[in-house]
Amino acid sequence: MPEVGPLIRRWRNARGLSQLALAAGSVVSLRHLSFIETGRSAPSRAMVLKLAEVLDVPLRERNILLLAAGFAPVYPESALDVPALAAIRDALDAILAQQEPYPALVIDRDWNIRQANGAAARFFRFLQAGHDAAVPGPPNVLRRMFHPDGVRRYVTNWPEVCQALVRRARREAIGGITDERAQTVLREVLAYPGVPPSLRSLDATVPTTPVVPIQYARDGRRFDYFSTVTTLGTAQDITVQELRIECFFPANDITRDNARALAE
Structure with missing residues (x-):
């Protein structure tokens, strides 16, 4: 399982956002975001979900981000007939x-x-x-x-x-x-x-x-x-x-x- 920091950076690059833009949209300091991406800081569960929301990460990949950060997945994958x-x-x-x-x-x-x-x-x-x-x-x-x-x-x-x-x-x-x-x-x-x-x-x-x-x-x-x-x-x-x-x-x-x- 890859670390959460590089995954967040990958999504940020895919969305064409600078660290400054993502930090502003997530209401987090640029320094803290930089530390998260480089692995120097461990994000909280709420922070992972906030960053994923701002980055418009699909639900399946949000679960992967949570797992990479050490948290349980929160989004279910149900059979269509339930x-x-x-x-x-x-x-x-x-x-x-x-x-x-x-x-x-x-x-x-x-x-x-x-x-x-x-x-x-x-x-x-x-x-x-x-x-x-x-x-x-x-x-x-x-x-x-x-x-x-x-x-x-x-x-x-x-x-x-x-x-x-x-x-x-x-x-x-x-x-x-x-x-x-x-x-x-x-x-x-x-x-x-x-x-x-x-x-x-x-x-x-x-x-x-x-x-x-x-x-x-x-x-x-x-x-x-x-x-x-x-x-x-x-x-x-x-x-x-x-x-x-x-x-x-x-x-x-x-x-x-x-x-x-x-x-x-």
Whole structure:
């Protein structure tokens, strides 16, 4: 287990903050913060939590900071089906239902699909119909998009979409330091046959267009979608904080008509 001081310094650097800015935001002296980062002072539990709050450290990593400082973790990681998260499940169900007849997914930190609405299930069945080969592992957005047996064969702008996905995965990793689990999945999919080797060194910091539509075509039907990603704010549970709700919206009338036809 690394020491807490270097971890705090790492998060501060990742957020682009000087020691002075972090000290001011945390209402702690610059000298004390410097001593904490170098290991000359041991922070209290309250100080660790305050610094983590100012640095906007994800809950999972806040527990790691506490452990590194010698304190017990405080944030739970619950299964999504426990009674305590009933309100969260109701909220997810409502969002997914509201998105009909267009696809919506709930994905976790590893890009695994945890839940999908009926439109998403219908759409993926339509794309995969007649194909016996299965994408390895649990349902996962990156695997489905990059694997040759996934949906990529029907994505007409696949090179553009896969670049956007790689940048998004790496950008999220930069914001949360390095998420080894997500990066393991990313390394896996970048090694799939037919994936351009240049994606492995793609610069995630290069600005991109705000919206990258995903264009699908199969059996004379065309679907052009763009998506938005929503998180659940003020979460105090690791599982809840790490969920992402991705909703797909039609980019044209052809897509609206074809989505309604699938629903019928």
